[in-house]
Amino acid sequence: MMIIPALYSILLILYVKCDSDTKALERFAENSKGHTNNWAVLVDTSRFWFNYRHVANVLSIYRSVKRLGIPDSQIILMIADDMACNPRNPRPATVFNNAKQHINVYGDDVEVDYRGYEVTVENFVRLLTGRLQPNTPRSKQLLTDEGSNILIYLTGHGGDGFLKFQDSEEITSQEMADAIEQMWQKQRYNEIFFMIDTCQAASMYERFYSPNILAVGSSLVGEDSLSHHVDPAIGVYIIDRYTFYALEFLESVAPNTKRTMGEFLQVCPKRDCISTVGVRKDLFRRNPFQVPITDFFGSFRPVKLLKNIHNETINVITSIEEPVETRSSFRYVEPLSF
Amino acid sequence: MAVVFILLCYFQLSLALQYSDKFTEELVLKPLVQDQIYAHFQFTTIWNVDARSRDLFQSHLFSRALSEVIVRHNVQELHISLTAGLWNYETWGYPIVDSAPGAEVWVWFKDDTNDIDTNWKQLTNSLSGLLCASLNQIDNTNSINPDISFAPTGIISNTLNSSFVRYATLPREIVCTENLTPWKKLLPCDSKLGLATLLNAGPIHNTRYHSLSIHLRPICRNAQCDLASIELTQSVDLVYDFTILGTRNWSLRKLFGQGIMNSCPLADTSTIYVETTNNDTNIFHLSPTPDEYLISTRGGFSSQFAKYVVKERPMTIAASYADKQMYTVNIPPPLYANQYKIGYGQQKGGLVTKIYNNHWAPIDVVVLQNLPWYIPIYLHTLKIISNGTPMKPQKLIYKPGKMREKAHSLELMLRLPAKSTTSIKFYFDYVFLKWQEYPPDANHGFYIGSAIISGHLPLGRNYTGIPQDGSTYASSFNASRKNYFVQIRTEPIVITLPTPDFSMPYNVICLACTVVALAFGPLHNITTKRLVLKVNSDNLLTKLKKFGRSLFCSKKL
Numbered sequence: 070m071m072i073i074p075a076l077y078s079i080l081l082i083l084y085v086k087c088d089s090d091t092k093a094l095e096r097f098a099e100n101s102k103g104h105t106n107n108w109a110v111l112v113d114t115s116r117f118w119f120n121y122r123h124v125a126n127v128l129s130i131y132r133s134v135k136r137l138g139i140p141d142s143q144i145i146l147m148i149a150d151d152m153a154c155n156p157r158n159p160r161p162a163t164v165f166n167n168a169k170q171h172i173n174v175y176g177d178d179v180e181v182d183y184r185g186y187e188v189t190v191e192n193f194v195r196l197l198t199g200r201l202q203p204n205t206p207r208s209k210q211l212l213t214d215e216g217s218n219i220l221i222y223l224t225g226h227g228g229d230g231f232l233k234f235q236d237s238e239e240i241t242s243q244e245m246a247d248a249i250e251q252m253w254q255k256q257r258y259n260e261i262f263f264m265i266d267t268c269q270a271a272s273m274y275e276r277f278y279s280p281n282i283l284a285v286g287s288s289l290v291g292e293d294s295l296s297h298h299v300d301p302a303i304g305v306y307i308i309d310r311y312t313f314y315a316l317e318f319l320e321s322v323a324p325n326t327k328r329t330m331g332e333f334l335q336v337c338p339k340r341d342c343i344s345t346v347g348v349r350k351d352l353f354r355r356n357p358f359q360v361p362i363t364d365f366f367g368s369f370r371p372v373k374l375l376k377n378i379h380n381e382t383i384n385v386i387t388s389i390e391e392p393v394e395t396r397s398s399f400r401y402v403e404p405l406s407f
Numbered sequence: 408m409a410v411v412f413i414l415l416c417y418f419q420l421s422l423a424l425q426y427s428d429k430f431t432e433e434l435v436l437k438p439l440v441q442d443q444i445y446a447h448f449q450f451t452t453i454w455n456v457d458a459r460s461r462d463l464f465q466s467h468l469f470s471r472a473l474s475e476v477i478v479r480h481n482v483q484e485l486h487i488s489l490t491a492g493l494w495n496y497e498t499w500g501y502p503i504v505d506s507a508p509g510a511e512v513w514v515w516f517k518d519d520t521n522d523i524d525t526n527w528k529q530l531t532n533s534l535s536g537l538l539c540a541s542l543n544q545i546d547n548t549n550s551i552n553p554d555i556s557f558a559p560t561g562i563i564s565n566t567l568n569s570s571f572v573r574y575a576t577l578p579r580e581i582v583c584t585e586n587l588t589p590w591k592k593l594l595p596c597d598s599k600l601g602l603a604t605l606l607n608a609g610p611i612h613n614t615r616y617h618s619l620s621i622h623l624r625p626i627c628r629n630a631q632c633d634l635a636s637i638e639l640t641q642s643v644d645l646v647y648d649f650t651i652l653g654t655r656n657w658s659l660r661k662l663f664g665q666g667i668m669n670s671c672p673l674a675d676t677s678t679i680y681v682e683t684t685n686n687d688t689n690i691f692h693l694s695p696t697p698d699e700y701l702i703s704t705r706g707g708f709s710s711q712f713a714k715y716v717v718k719e720r721p722m723t724i725a726a727s728y729a730d731k732q733m734y735t736v737n738i739p740p741p742l743y744a745n746q747y748k749i750g751y752g753q754q755k756g757g758l759v760t761k762i763y764n765n766h767w768a769p770i771d772v773v774v775l776q777n778l779p780w781y782i783p784i785y786l787h788t789l790k791i792i793s794n795g796t797p798m799k800p801q802k803l804i805y806k807p808g809k810m811r812e813k814a815h816s817l818e819l820m821l822r823l824p825a826k827s828t829t830s831i832k833f834y835f836d837y838v839f840l841k842w843q844e845y846p847p848d849a850n851h852g853f854y855i856g857s858a859i860i861s862g863h864l865p866l867g868r869n870y871t872g873i874p875q876d877g878s879t880y881a882s883s884f885n886a887s888r889k890n891y892f893v894q895i896r897t898e899p900i901v902i903t904l905p906t907p908d909f910s911m912p913y914n915v916i917c918l919a920c921t922v923v924a925l926a927f928g929p930l931h932n933i934t935t936k937r938l939v940l941k942v943n944s945d946n947l948l949t950k951l952k953k954f955g956r957s958l959f960c961s962k963k964l
Binding site: 116117151153154161163175177178181184185186187204205207209236395396399400402403404405406 | 491536543558560562585589634847876
């Protein structure tokens, strides 16, 4: 038996200084009532190399929300096909937003939660509604609560009232609306910003009937969403117009920004997008021009005011008792010996 | 508003506190015969605890995330690899760590595990979350439990029971940055210091072959082997091609995008070995001068290494080749294999595995075929032909699969004659799947995993593996043993199962609707309207008579 004595003494000094300006904070707290955390669900539903642009779209938003402070553990990224390490990609492990290679949206520390064949309508709806298999790992769960602001971004090929997944199945706008209603009934969100970049995008949010949803789509019903430009080096369109301009806007946003969702909704006017960007505000209670963009694209960190000063010395861990290790006769097994 | 929040912590670390774990970093660079260079990173953590007596959650260098997984699912040994590309045994020799293309997982559960199938399913789910790979697609339908091929690499105390091992591959699994990122997070220094700073996504995916692996096993702590430790080996194997690189004169900067900035302070040793065995034929000059030259004699063959110790300052290593390139004849290793598909049409196919023995003496091998449930094989068609003469296996273990439930596995123990080529051939059926079982890109084809050929090599030629009782690459120096164990993986095979035209249901619906519409009208008419015979009154006279009768006699009616 061996005892390792270890003495940690931790001197904890908490020194808190409060300004007289607490009112501003209270106002701030009131404004963001109910909102305690941020999540993002970013989905690319298209497979195959020629849909490179959809992967670039979703990674553009991933890059922005990660840069603005949502941690990887609160981002669910679904990518239906591998573009970065695709043998056709002449620049492995990169996905660019621009033929001039301005931004590598893939980055060096991307974490994809659902990939390849796992991106299905069933998995997507299960993720939103929380009805997952019991042993689903934490990184594949949307662990939101009634204080969560969720950014849902979808990109792929859509039509009037549906969005195609993997070129083999569809989610309809009614299914989408019902999934969100289920989330609302299960208190899985505070507010949702629903963003979709597909053809006839507006049709996907038309059926929504749950409260606190702000929705934006890259095109109205009857319109096509268009891609931005082609990269001759890889031979495919590299990004879609709406997301290209959205990324351009988000790149100019810093975590301590004062820009609002209202400004974001004006991104990509018709002269840039060619399609008309559709916005649905009637389910949303706040004025988008008074909602900071970081309410959806950043991560909210709650601040608690401590009004007293504590001086405390805490003694922790005095000794760790090493367990007794029983000796037994171990052996290596010769490979192929049995 | 300014909130100042100062937290001061004083840690008085007891002098007696000692950690029972050790972390070693190694990088091996080996120029291959052709225009390639092989880079092998090995990060070894040895933790002197017996997993049976202490909980593994209070770890120091060992990854807590991994210890949770292995404790929760009662894992004794865990082997995972994620690989893109195929190791070319014939020209490159043997890798330090063998791995099959795609994802490969094999696990030994502890012998007190009750429900192995459930634990296996849950384990693969956890691992998929840990490594951002689709390992959750592994379940009983695509896993096997081989009897001979996968003995535990670590120590055991009880008798062996092969029902506790599970093996599965996902040959199509892609490997990219999203796998490397969580893999790096399992390292004590993450990728911020030490050799792991060289693992940058861009350059390491621009290679002919790249493989990430995690191997965890219990090992002996002392010479008597009465105490156990846990060994976690994380390795990255890369094969760079000088054609992709654009030059033969390699350097750490060219290979990995940057040099080493600093050593990892948590590592006991941090070493780089450059193999210089072939430096007399393909002369290259190393700069800076190595700290030491080592000669390792193993199994009758000696190799030379230049050793660099990574210190707490920036460093790089560069090799410049002589202008004149020498071409050497490639001598293939003693044992290598490949696999291909035979047959035509969409009804029947066959699989051939060819194994080459270049050695002057017979070699005993075990061949493992892991076949998905959708290719039921005909065992009676199994033919083993060695140098033109039929041959019988010394042992044959066939575990037939079951439709949609279990994969087929076939293990053959063979004695390959000296200087021989042996081919193993069998036929199978292509199965019609249910329409929802087809993946979205069904026309790409379906994969059959690599065949695994395990054998003991009598010589140390081309052999680079780490001995079973060793942990680091350095332990392979001068490690002559009576034989050298290799597990060769062949190519995975893509087959095209009969794939229906998925627009067919749409066409059928359209056609059926048309037919129904065409049929419905007349049928409706026939069934709802009565046919009444109507006498056709022709001439004017009868018409007038009728008219007159109706005019005068109407009131009577």
